[in-house]
Every structure is written in C-alpha cells, then in structure tokens.
Amino acid sequence: MELTKEQIQEIDNYINACGIKFYDVKAELVDHFASILEERLEIEPKLDIHKTIIEEHKKFSDQGFKKLLKTKTDTVHKRFYKLTFLHLKSFFKLPKLIITIAIFYLLKELMNLFENKEHFFNLLSGIGLLIIAQLFIRVTTNIGSKKDKFLVLNKSDMFLNLINSLFIIFNSSVTFRSDQSFTENNYNLIHLGIFVLLLLFYWSGEYIFYQNKQTIKKQYPNVLV
Template sequence: MKLNTQQIEQLYSFTRQHYVEWYDLQSELVDHLANAIEQEWELNPNRTFDEILNKEFKKFGVFGFMDMVEERQKFLNKKYTRLIWSYYREFFGLPKIILTVALVFGVHTINHLFSNRDVFSTIVVSFFLISIAFTFKKRYNFKQKAKQAGKKWLFEDIMLNRVSLMLFFLPSFIINFFNTFRDNFVPSGWSLILGEIAFVLVVLLVFIQLWIIPKRVAEDLSKIYAEYS
C-alpha cells in the first residue's frame, strides 16, 4: 500500500513539528519514514498510519531526529571544508598562481605609492566591511527566497554561518598578524610584505567562500532536489 499525497504532506509536517526546519533533511526523513510505513503495511495492513509513524519515530531514540540532524551537519561541514580547500589549492598552481602573485604586487604597489603604514590597515578594514555587507545581503536574499518558497536548506545555512564567522574574526587577525611581525620579528619592510601576502591569501579565501562555493552548493542542491530550482 502506497502513501497518498496527503500522508506525505503529513510526514513533512511531522518532521517540522520535531524541529527539523531544513527541507533537504525533511525530504530524507520523509523518504525513510514513508518506506518504513509502506513496508509495515505489507506485513500488518490493519495498523493505522499514525500508529506506524509513532512506532518508527521511537526508533530514533530519546532525542528524536536531533541525532540525525547533528550527523548531517557534521557531514556537510566536512564537505564544505573540502570544497573550500579544493578550490583554494587551485590558486597555487598554473595558471591561477599568476593571479595570486599579481594581487600581491598590486597591494604592495598601492602601499608603496602612498608610503603610509595606515594604508594597509585601511585596505584591510575596507575590504572586510564590503565583504560583511555583501554577506548580509546574501543572507537576506537567501531568507527571502526561503520565505517565498517555504523551504530552508541546511547546506545554505552552513555556508552562510561559516562565512559570517570567518569575516567576524579575520580582520583583527590580519591586522594583529601585521603589527606583531612589524614590531617583534622582522624589519619593517619585510613585515609589510608579509602582511600583504597574508591579506591576499585571505582575500582569496573570502572570494572562494562568497562567490565560488555558493554556485557549487546551488549546483549540488539542484541535482538532488528539483524543488531547489
């Protein structure tokens, strides 16, 4: 006996009631529960839909779906990290290494032309302010899309949370890195160059997470879930 459309919708509602807010996880759980209910009906056709559903839900343990959500978050976090570093490594091989070197020379030239140590800090702060503004805009766009479609996606949430966390900590890290080397470890000229190199490496990391990875995440979700498009 197959589940009808109303029963499938009831399963989606059931997952939402048990704190699974992301559509991709809801779909996995609904597929699992639907298969289990249909198999149980083949063996015990007299049992009701609600009886079998409650029986299957108890199999998830005391915390319900939370363990499954946590495992999925861990998996997607690892996948997200692998995606970042796979694209990041490309900037250290031909032909993108040329772009990386050109960026370092570009930042160094700007500093040299202005001959002012505060220029580097200004560039760093300006870049991160723009990146933070862009991140907030992207987050707003995702929320609007989720509101209109009535669906949230876990991979998108992980992506935005990771970017927000990175942008929160990195500005102070880069400036402290620059000041530490300038004051304690190396001559001032070299400290500036090291700071410039570190800044360019971080710019690439931010670029990958703000522009490249979202496209890859969208492609992955579109392949798996027709509703995403």
C-alpha cells in the same frame, strides 16, 4: 498503495515537529516513512497513520533523529571545510599560483603609490568592510526568507561568518599597528600577505558555496533555494 498528498504532509509535519527543519534531511526521512507506511497499508488498509509514524520513529534509533542530524551536520561541515581548503591550496600551485602572485604584485604596486602606507591599509580595511557588509546582508535576508533551508547551504553561511570574523580581525589589526611600523617595508609585506590569504580564503568559500547551491538546484529543481 500510494500515499495521498495529505498523508505525506502528515509525515512531513511530524518530522518537522521532531526538529528536522532542513529540506535535504527531511525529504529522505519522509520518503523512508512513506515507504514503510505504503508497505504496511498493503497488508492493513485501515492502518492508523499517525500511530504507525510514532511507532516507526521509536524503532529508528535509541535517540530518534538526534544521531542522524548530528552525523549529517558533522559530515556536511567536514566536507565543506575539506573542499574549501583544497580549493585554497590550489591557489599555491600552478596554474592558479599565477593569480595569487598577480593579486599580491598588483596590491604591492598599489601600496607603493601611497606615501603614507597607513592610508593604503585603511583602503584594504574598506574592502574588508564591503565584504562584511555583503555577508551580513546575505545572512539577514536568509533569516526571514520563505525559501526552504538546506543543511548544506546553512553550513556554508556559518563558514562565511567565520570569514566575516577574520576580516574584522584584519581591520582591527590596522588600527593596532604603530605609525612607526607602517614605515617598515617587511611588516607591510607581511600584512599585505595576510590580506591576500584572507581574500583567497573568501574566494574559496564563495566558490564552494556557489557549487553547493548549484548541486542543490540540480537535485531539487522545483524547490526555491
């Protein structure tokens, strides 16, 4: 016996009330409970739906959905970091190594055009600020959004917050350097190298975030992501 939209909504509301807000986690649980209810309704058509949902929830595990959400969060987190670092690593192997060298070389040439190197690093800080602003806008627009929340994309937001913090540290490091250190070419090259690494890290994070979003759109074509 197929469940009605209202009965499916009842399961959805229950799982939501249990703290499962992410669409990708919730959809699977709703289907699981619905499958059980459909089977039991075949035998007992006058089954109390709400009571049965509570009973099945108790059977789920000793900790209800807590363990499931924790494991799912950990695995999503781990996978995102793994893929991002793999992508970042690829920038240090051919053919992408050419991109890394090209970015570093172009920025180094640009740095040489500046007589006062501090101004150049202030310019890099400006780029960092633009990236931070872009991330901030994305995170804040997501908070009030009516779009369905996906665990996979939520973790990506957290990763982008990490990049945000790293850029803030980079921008602060420009302030902390002494005037004398800006005349030392080696220090400038190290500082520039850190910026390029951060930029590539940001690139990798954005790339994986985009990939995840595409996968979600493909898996859930009728859901607003």
